[in-house]
Structures are given as C-alpha cells and as structure tokens.
Amino acid sequence: MPLALPGAELALEADWLPPADAAALFATLQTAIPWEVHRIRLFGRELASPRLSCWIGDPGAAYAYSGAVFQPRPWPAALLPLRARLREELGIDFNSVLANLYRDGRDSMGWHSDDEPELGARPVIASLSLGATRRFLLKPRRGAGGRLALELAAGSLLLMRGDTQQRYRHALPRTAKPVGPRINLTFRSIQPQAKPDRSRGARAPHPGRSEGPAG
Numbered sequence: 001m002p003l004a005l006p007g008a009e010l011a012l013e014a015d016w017l018p019p020a021d022a023a024a025l026f027a028t029l030q031t032a033i034p035w036e037v038h039r040i041r042l043f044g045r046e047l048a049s050p051r052l053s054c055w056i057g058d059p060g061a062a063y064a065y066s067g068a069v070f071q072p073r074p075w076p077a078a079l080l081p082l083r084a085r086l087r088e089e090l091g092i093d094f095n096s097v098l099a100n101l102y103r104d105g106r107d108s109m110g111w112h113s114d115d116e117p118e119l120g121a122r123p124v125i126a127s128l129s130l131g132a133t134r135r136f137l138l139k140p141r142r143g144a145g146g147r148l149a150l151e152l153a154a155g156s157l158l159l160m161r162g163d164t165q166q167r168y169r170h171a172l173p174r175t176a177k178p179v180g181p182r183i184n185l186t187f188r189s190i191q192p193q194a195k196p197d198r199s200r201g202a203r204a205p206h207p208g209r210s211e212g213p214a215g
C-alpha cells in the first residue's frame with residue numbers, strides 16, 4: 001500500500017511474511033544474530049545506543065568510518081531466503097542488512113535519515129519488522145512536508161525510496177506501554193566503490209550514526 005507523504009516514496013505491505021513465518025524467524029534471529037551494542041553520536045558525544053544491533057552483509061559491503069574499515073558479519077542462513085525474495089520482487093540484490101533488537105519499550109532509535117554516502121543519493125531501503133508492534137515516525141528534515149506515524153507489526157515490510165531520506169527523518173520512539181521485544185531488519189545496498197565524503201565529516205555511516213533524541 002503506497003503511503004501519502006509529500007516528496008517521499010513509501011509503501012507498506014502488512015503481511016509480507018505470514019504470522020507463523022514471522023514468529024519463527026523472530027525466534028531464530030534472536031539467537032542466530034551476534035547482537036552487540038553499537039556506539040552513536042548524540043549532540044557530539046559518543047554513547048551506547050539504546051538497543052542491540054548487528055551489521056550484516058557481503059564482504060564487499062564493508063564501510064569506512066573515521067579512518068577504520070568495518071567488516072560486516074556474515075549472513076545468517078535464515079536471512080538468505082528473504083534476500084532472494086526481495087531480489088525477485090524488487091529487482092534489487094541488497095548486499096547488507098542492519099539488524100536492530102529493541103528489547104522492550106525503553107529501547108528506541110532517535111531521529112535520523114539513512115543518507116550515508118555509501119548508500120547512494122536515493123537509496124532503496126526495505127524494512128522488515130518482527131516481534132512486537134512499535135510506532136515508526138516520519139517528519140520533514142526542513143520546510144514543508146507531512147508527518148506520518150505507522151504501527152509496524154510483525155511481518156510487515158516498509159519500503160522507503162526516492163527522496164525519502166533526503167526529505168525526511170524517521171525515528172522509533174520509546175514507549176511507556178509494556179511491549180515485548182522487536183527485531184527490525186533494514187536491507188540496504190552499500191556501493192563498495194563509493195568512499196564516504198569526509199567533507200561532510202560530521203555525518204557518520206552505520207553504525208557510528210548521528211541520531212537525535214528518540215521520538
């Protein structure tokens with residue numbers, strides 16, 4: 001289903017994975033992914049991010065950041081059929097995934113755009129949600145534009161493309177409601193030949209991302 005947000009290109013497919021498959025994948029990934037705490041920058045300070053994460057991808061999907069090259073973790077077998085299906089449906093062979101585990105309502109992701117130079121100017125990002133339903137927000141980076149709040153339920157696939165990252169930020173705010181754990185997988189295409197643009201210095205690629213306070 002396309003979602004109306006001026007200047008953005010968004011589509012949400014609610015039952016991309018049937019509930020039983022989504023539940024099985026969630027259980028598998030809780031242990032199959034080597035979860036770790038990534039560092040983020042908030043107002044110029046480096047902090048532990050409020051969630052667990054893992055950068056997964058092809059060997060060529062390494063990225064350079066602050067003079068170091070980060071190698072992605074290998075693909076867990078359980079993610080390979082998803083990659084193949086996305087390749088069939090979208091014609092895109094995503095070479096990397098950022099996995100995030102939100103342990104409960106206190107875990108979150110602050111306002112950011114997925115606009116790292118390695119992703120190219122108009123990235124296509126496919127975001128699969130598993131586990132607990134959480135609210136996902138979009139707001140314009142500057143000037144006019146709409147706002148959107150989406151409830152991302154298990155098995156749903158959100159596609160962000162076109163100028164979505166250039167025009168909008170998104171966030172997954174904390175919630176005081178009691179919620180169980182949620183896993184989100186954002187499939188991405190890292191362009192190996194694209195060097196990070198150091199003239200934009202302040203902006204870091206994953207996982208040293210720049211992110212505002214949640215929600």
Ligand SMILES: O=C(O)CCC(=O)C(=O)O
Nearest residue numbers: 098100114136172184186
């Ligand atoms: O958890 C989500 O739904 C959003 C994740 C996200 O924005 C990201 O990984 O860049």
Ligand SMILES: [Fe+2]
Nearest residue numbers: 112113114170
């Ligand atoms: Fe994001």
